[in-house]
Amino acid sequence: MFVTDIRKEFYEVVANQRVALLVASDIDALCGCKIIQALFHFDQVQYTLVPVMGWQDLGTAFLEHRDQFRYFVLINCGANVDLLEMLQPEDDCIFFICDTHRPVDVVNVYNDTQIKLLIKQDDDLGVPSYDDIFQDEEDEEEAGDDSGNESGDGSEPSGKRRRFDEGAVERRIERQREKREWEARRREILFEYEQYEYHGTSTAMMFFELAWLLSKDTKDMLWWAIIGLTDQWVHDKVTHMKYITDIATMQRHVSRHNHRNEDEENSLSVDCMRISFEYDLRLTLYQHWSLYESICNSCYTSCHFKLWTLNGQKKLQEFLADMGLPLRQVRQKFTSMDMSIKENLREVIEESSNKYGMKDIRIQTFGVHFGFKNRFLASDMVHATIALLESTENDENETDNFIKALDSLSRSNLDSLHSGMDLAKKKLIAIQQTVASCICTNLILSQGPFLYCYLMEGTPDVKLFSKPMALTLLSKYLLKAFIQSTRNKRCRLLPLIMAAPKDVEKGTVLVVGIPPESETSDKKNFFGRAFEKAAESTSSRTLHDHFDTCLIELKTEDRSKFLDALITLLS
Amino acid sequence: MDPSEVEFLAEKELVKIVPNFNLDKLYLIGGDLGPFNAGLPLDVPVWLALNLKQRQKCRIVPPDWMDVEKLEEIRELERKAAAFTPVPSPYYMELTKLLLNHASDNIPKADEIRTLVKDIWDTRIAKLRLSADSFVSQQEAHAKLDNLTLMEINTIRGFLLGSLNCMYKLRSNLQPGSSKGQYGDF
Numbered sequence: 001m002f003v004t005d006i007r008k009e010f011y012e013v014v015a016n017q018r019v020a021l022l023v024a025s026d027i028d029a030l031c032g033c034k035i036i037q038a039l040f041h042f043d044q045v046q047y048t049l050v051p052v053m054g055w056q057d058l059g060t061a062f063l064e065h066r067d068q069f070r071y072f073v074l075i076n077c078g079a080n081v082d083l084l085e086m087l088q089p090e091d092d093c094i095f096f097i098c099d100t101h102r103p104v105d106v107v108n109v110y111n112d113t114q115i116k117l118l119i120k121q122d123d124d125l126g127v128p129s130y131d132d133i134f135q136d137e138e139d140e141e142e143a144g145d146d147s148g149n150e151s152g153d154g155s156e157p158s159g160k161r162r163r164f165d166e167g168a169v170e171r172r173i174e175r176q177r178e179k180r181e182w183e184a185r186r187r188e189i190l191f192e193y194e195q196y197e198y199h200g201t202s203t204a205m206m207f208f209e210l211a212w213l214l215s216k217d218t219k220d221m222l223w224w225a226i227i228g229l230t231d232q233w234v235h236d237k238v239t240h241m242k243y244i245t246d247i248a249t250m251q252r253h254v255s256r257h258n259h260r261n262e263d264e265e266n267s268l269s270v271d272c273m274r275i276s277f278e279y280d281l282r283l284t285l286y287q288h289w290s291l292y293e294s295i296c297n298s299c300y301t302s303c304h305f306k307l308w309t310l311n312g313q314k315k316l317q318e319f320l321a322d323m324g325l326p327l328r329q330v331r332q333k334f335t336s337m338d339m340s341i342k343e344n345l346r347e348v349i350e351e352s353s354n355k356y357g358m359k360d361i362r363i364q365t366f367g368v369h370f371g372f373k374n375r376f377l378a379s380d381m382v383h384a385t386i387a388l389l390e391s392t393e394n395d396e397n398e399t400d401n402f403i404k405a406l407d408s409l410s411r412s413n414l415d416s417l418h419s420g421m422d423l424a425k426k427k428l429i430a431i432q433q434t435v436a437s438c439i440c441t442n443l444i445l446s447q448g449p450f451l452y453c454y455l456m457e458g459t460p461d462v463k464l465f466s467k468p469m470a471l472t473l474l475s476k477y478l479l480k481a482f483i484q485s486t487r488n489k490r491c492r493l494l495p496l497i498m499a500a501p502k503d504v505e506k507g508t509v510l511v512v513g514i515p516p517e518s519e520t521s522d523k524k525n526f527f528g529r530a531f532e533k534a535a536e537s538t539s540s541r542t543l544h545d546h547f548d549t550c551l552i553e554l555k556t557e558d559r560s561k562f563l564d565a566l567i568t569l570l571s
Numbered sequence: 572m573d574p575s576e577v578e579f580l581a582e583k584e585l586v587k588i589v590p591n592f593n594l595d596k597l598y599l600i601g602g603d604l605g606p607f608n609a610g611l612p613l614d615v616p617v618w619l620a621l622n623l624k625q626r627q628k629c630r631i632v633p634p635d636w637m638d639v640e641k642l643e644e645i646r647e648l649e650r651k652a653a654a655f656t657p658v659p660s661p662y663y664m665e666l667t668k669l670l671l672n673h674a675s676d677n678i679p680k681a682d683e684i685r686t687l688v689k690d691i692w693d694t695r696i697a698k699l700r701l702s703a704d705s706f707v708s709q710q711e712a713h714a715k716l717d718n719l720t721l722m723e724i725n726t727i728r729g730f731l732l733g734s735l736n737c738m739y740k741l742r743s744n745l746q747p748g749s750s751k752g753q754y755g756d757f
Contacts, residue, residue, distance in 0.1 A: 042626040215591070216627045269671070269681035 001109065003096075003116050006206075007213050010096055010118060011039075013071070019047045020069040022061055022077065024547055025402055026235075026469065027385050028100060029076035031204035031228035034409050035211060035221045036073070042216055051402040052077060054545035055086070062087045069093075076100060076203050077547050082107045083115060098206050100199045100237070101547060106133055106190070118206055125200075128189045196524035197549055199237040204228025205246065212253070219257055219273045224409060226250055226275070226366045230378035231386075233363075235469060236476050239523055247364050251277055254366065273370040273411065278377065281346055282363050284428060285380050288421050291337070291345075292320075292330045297428040299477045303484050304358045308436035315356070323352045370411060384420030385409060387427050390467035430461035431474050435481050444482050446491055449570035450513075452563065453478065455500040465500040468551050471512050474498065479517050493518070497527070497566070502553055508543075509559065513550045525550045534565035577722050581665035582618040587632040590623065617666065621673050631674040636660060637667070639680050642687040649694045655718040664692055664722050695723060703731055707738070 003009045019040075023033045033049070040047050048069070050061045058077060065072075072095050079099035084107065089095075097108065098118040102125065108115045109127050119125075208225035211217040229246050232238045238246075254275050283301065286294035295301045295316065305319070306312035320330055325348075329337050346362065353361040367377045389405035408416040434455070438444060444453045453475075455462050465471045475498040483492045495516045502510040513527030528549025535542040540558035554562060583601075594607040605613050612632060615623075623629040636642070636659030648656045660666060667688045675681040699719070706714050 042628075044626075218627065269675040269678075271681075272676050 001112050001116060002121050003118055006118060006210050009116065011210060011214065013094075014073070014096070015043055015045055017045075017071050018069060019045065019071045019073055020061075020065045021047055021049045022052050022058060022072060022074050023049065023402075024076040025051060025053050025389060025398070026076060027231035027382055027389070027405075028202050028204055028228040030385065030389070030402075030406055030409065031224040031231070032075050032098065032202075032207045034224045034406065035204060035207040036075070038218070038221060039207075039211055039214070039216060051399055053398055054547065055081070056545055059087065062089070066090070066093065072096070074099065079104045079108060079117065079119070080197070080547075080549070081105055084111065089114065098203045100201065100203055100232070102198050102200050103127075103193055103196075106193070110134065118210075120201060120206070126193065128193055132189050133186055195529060196526050197528045198522070198524045199232060201242075201246065202228040202232050205249070208253075217253075219275060220411065222250070222253055222257060223273065223275055223366075223368055225253075226378050227381050227385075227409070230365060231382045234379055234382045235472060237523065239521070244364065247366075250366065271371055273368060275366055275368050278365055278367045279346075279362050280365055280367065280377060281349060282361055285383060285421060285425060287334050287375065287377065288380060289425060290331050290333055291325070292327075293425075294334075297425075297432045299480060300358065300361065301353075302432060302435075303477070303480045304356065306481075306484055307432075308439055308481070308485075319352060319356055322355070323348050374414065376417075380421065381409070381417070383424040383428070384417055386469055387423035388416065388420040390464075390470055391423055392463045392467065393423070427464055427470060430464050431470075431477055434459065434461065434465070434474060435478050438478060439481055439485050444478070444496075446488075446494065447563065448567050449494070450566070451479070451482065451491065451494050451496045453496065453498050454509075454559075455498075457501050457504065462500060466502045466510055468510065468512070468546055468548070471498060471500055471510055472514065472551070474500075475512055475514050476517075479514060483517055492516075495527070497563075499554070499559065501556070507556045508553045509556055511552050511554050530566060530569055534562055534569055537569075538562055538565045540565075572725050572728070574722070574725060577662075577725050578665045578669070580721065581662035582621075582669070583616050584660065584662055584666060585614040586617050586620050586634060586666075586670070587612050587614055588620045588623065588629040589632060590629040592628055617669060621669060624674050624677075631670060631677045633670065633678045634660065634666070636663070637670070637678065637684055639683050639687065642684060642691070646687055646691050646694070649691055653698075655695060655698060655716065657718050658720055661720050662722070663688065663720065692723075695719075696726065699723060699727055703727060707735070 021033065021036065023029050037047070037049070039045075048065065050065070052058045052061055058074075062072070066089065070093055072093065074095060074097045076099050078095070078097045080101040080103060082105050083095060083097070091114070094114055094116065096116050096118055104117065104119065104125065104127065106128065108117060110130055110133075202225070204225045205228060208217060208221055211221050229243070229250060233243045254277060257275065282298065283291070283294040284298045286298075296307055301307075305315050307316060320327065325341060329341055334342075350362055353359075365378050367375060369375045385405050385408055388408055389401055391401055404416055405420070407413045408420050437459075438453060438455075443455075444451050446452075455465060465474055475496055478498065479496045482496075486492065493516050495514060497511060497513045499509045499511045502508045511531070513525065513531065515521060515523060515525050515527075531542070531549070531552050532544065534540075535544075535552070535554075538558070538561045540562045541555040542558075542562070543553040545553065589610065589612045590607045591609050592607060593609055596606045597604040601616075604615055604619070607613065620629065620631055624631055636645075641659070645656070645659060667685065670678060671681050671685055678684065699716075702714070702716070705711075
């Protein structure tokens with residue numbers, strides 16, 4: 001059931017108990033986790049933090065902790081599946097789920113006792129009404145009564161009995177027909193409801209609102225909420241409209257926090273954190289890199305200029321010349337560029353990019369500033385943290401990466417943040433090179449109802465793409481680049497399925513499906529159900545372990561029959 | 572004595588806070604802490620103030636002496652006088668560090684205050700070094716120093732005592748047969 005008063009029904013219940021926090025591994029979940037950890041520290045609540053990578057991890061974690069805990073808080077996992085059936089908990093176990101995955105499973109919505117959803121109900125959920133899906137027990141009792149009546153009427157004269165019999169039989173047939181119709185309608189409603197997968201309001205924002213209701217919100221929590229929201233935008237999980245609306249909400253909180261005494265007489269220490277609204281450029285990590293590298297490796301600019309072609313490189317040089325930026329300045333680190341160039345950089349770039357057809361080079365976002373040299377944009381932090389979370393260097397295990405990424409979000413761990421940024425730069429360069437090679441060697445094939453691309457094992461940096469978020473980012477960039485480079489109009493409206501080797505010893509590939517790219521796309525993904533059905537029909541060996549159902553693991557040998565099944569399913 | 576021990580003793584000083592919760596009187600071994608009423612200021616020890624601040628339960632009001640003009644006056648006096656001038660608080664250095672690290676958003680002009688307190692500290696330590704130097708070179712028997720804080724004494728104690736002991740040993744070895752030197756023990 002949905003929680004209406006998050007303070008009374010959630011926080012005050014868990015504040016005196018020991019709680020288990022099961023956190024999924026994406027940045028939004030990490031930010032939500034940081035916020036709720038801070039709240040627990042303020043009120044000295046005992047908790048255990050368990051990172052979970054997929055459904056199997058969730059099950060194992062639950063089994064380990066079911067004896068010691070009665071209250072479980074699930075962050076960014078668990079809403080889109082029937083949790084009680086999957087975990088089989090005791091009757092007094094209570095689950096608080098704060099998840100962005102939609103659609104929320106109907107059992108979770110209508111369970112009154114054990115599942116509490118920390119989700120806002122006006123979030124365009126479209127949950128079918130109770131009567132449409134769940135049948136009351138009364139209808140079955142009526143059928144029982146009637147048959148009881150029939151036998152009871154046995155003493156009546158035969159003529160009347162026949163009439164009663166016919167009446168009873170007709171009623172029964174009528175009821176059975178109604179039941180069949182109702183069931184068919186129910187199947188249809190459920191199919192429509194669960195067909196498309198999408199994302200709702202950021203978890204970090206939900207927890208920040210809880211902190212605000214408790215009047216315990218700090219600037220650190222506000223910053224984490226902003227990072228959670230930006231993660232949804234960077235990984236293309238929400239529509240542009242929703243992002244802008246949420247930015248407006250956050251802007252109100254930012255102005256409220258900045259309203260405190262910042263006049264001449266009472267200036268704040270420079271070490272205090274200052275969050276500001278920025279209408280900044282869409283160039284990834286440009287303030288921590290050189291401007292030239294950033295333009296080459298950001299999806300937006302690279303796709304518009306088509307930087308994988310020679311023509312594109314020339315256009316880039318023209319663009320830089322048009323703005324009057326000397327190459328020497330542009331290629332060195334941003335912090336060492338001349339002040340005269342840096343002053344009006346945003347406006348200059350916006351003007352020039354309008355001429356080259358890039359209308360949205362600026363995006364509304366937030367930046368933070370603390371100490372003398374630490375300035376970060378929200379998207380910088382997202383890239384750095386996701387690079388740490390999914391780092392494939394040094395064979396670290398996933399829990400260590402999780403803890404490192406979680407630590408890098410605190411203000412006191414700036415070295416891990418900087419190392420995350422270096423990893424992010426490497427990842428972005430790898431993505432651009434892979435995109436360029438895929439397009440130049442025509443690795444993207446049109447299979448009819450969708451586009452398909454497979455990364456061979458020998459491709460450079462293919463190890464980076466064995467991680468879900470990195471592969472998703474690569475496929476989104478690839479689709480955008482493909483749309484720019486192809487002449488076939490029909491292909492531009494197709495979704496993309498991307499496969500990359502995940503584990504060489506076990507012989508599995510990671511497959512992701514993303515919806516087609518369009519201006520007004522609502523980011524709803526139907527590949528989850530499609531993958532399930534295709535796997536069933538061909539009995540391929542698949543593992544649907546990830547919380548996003550559009551990502552699965554598949555045995556390499558079963559790849560071709562799986563694809564054939566998908567083609568027949570979707571055409 | 573370790574500097575952290577001195578800081579621990581400094582945490583007993585009282586500082587004014589404005590809590591945002593209500594609680595009845597607390598009866599602790601060290602004394603009573605008055606009833607907490609949201610929005611009304613009261614005095615509590617620094618250790619409790621910092622704990623409450625970290626839990627977002629109060630706002631710390633900077634002590635009266637932690638003000639830019641007053642500290643500038645003290646700094647000027649310190650620079651002009653040859654001896655040590657009276658300090659605003661016997662634990663001024665520790666309190667500055669603790670309050671500015673944890674509650675700098677409640678203290679206006681925190682950066683300038685940090686610089687001023689550091690200037691005052693530097694001047695006093697320089698005077699202390701000079702006086703220790705003259706003490707040793709003129710082979711005095713005892714010295715009287717007013718207005719020194721525990722932290723400053725602690726800074727020089729280890730070095731001064733150790734070196735005086737060394738010098739005593741060296742001098743007593745130069746005169747074999749004499750059981751005591753002319754210098755007092757500390």
